[in-house]
Amino acid sequence: EPEVTQTPSHQVTQMGQEVILRCVPISNHLYFYWYRQILGQKVEFLVSFYNNEISEKSEIFDDQFSVERPDGSNFTLKIRSTKLEDSAMYFCASSVPGTAYGYTFGSGTRLTVV
Amino acid sequence: GIQVEQSPPDLILQEGANSTLRCNFSDSVNNLQWFHQNPWGQLINLFYIPSGTKQNGRLSATTVATERYSLLYISSSQTTDSGVYFCAVEDMEYGNKLVFGAGTILRVKS
Secondary structure (H helix, E strand, O other), rough: OOOOEEEEEEEEOOOOOOEEEEEEEOOOEEEEEEEEEEOOOOHHHEEEEEOOOOEEEEOOOOOOEEEEOOOOOOOEEEEEEEEEEEEEEEEEEEEEOOOOOEEEEEEEEEEOOO | OOOEEEEOOOEEEEEEOEEEEEEEEEEOEEEEEEEEEOOOOOOOEEEOOOOEEEEEEEEEEEEHHHHHHEEEOOOOOOOOOOEEEEEEOOOOOOOOOOOEEEEEEEEEEE
């Protein structure tokens, strides 16, 4: 079964540092997403990406965040200057609208900002 | 935006017991999925079920779209069923993102 692959699985970073979280979506999927889950809380939508541009973003996705699809396979989330409150599990997902498979999520990257 | 409410928030079962988890949503949906978050934090897709009934082993799910709710049934529970169960929906009007409920924390005791 096709998978969404995320790297790294864990990352510890100093406050104020930039981090890049990487994802390889399923190859024939058209929409790509980032979600965030702060420990013990619900999974929150950050951003969706379609046709090489952001299609929607939440209020959480401020100027500190950016997304990019640098080549035909990777999809990245960059946090420019990390804060303690950015510590969370970050999930990448991809989908093809109108199919019977829904959204497929990666295994997540656990980001800890110290 | 669409609201998703899950109940109960917490559930403790003895191994072998059956359970029903509920998801209510406030508007029409294109998509509804049930996920199991395991102890390692991974979101495991259980069902894609915007309407109707599906079964997969000891798990089954039913969505009644016209009444805006979905049910997840777990039969003969096992300790490995423990974790958090999330319902997530895609709003029919403002689609192309999943909105998650707060989850049900399930603990199965041996």
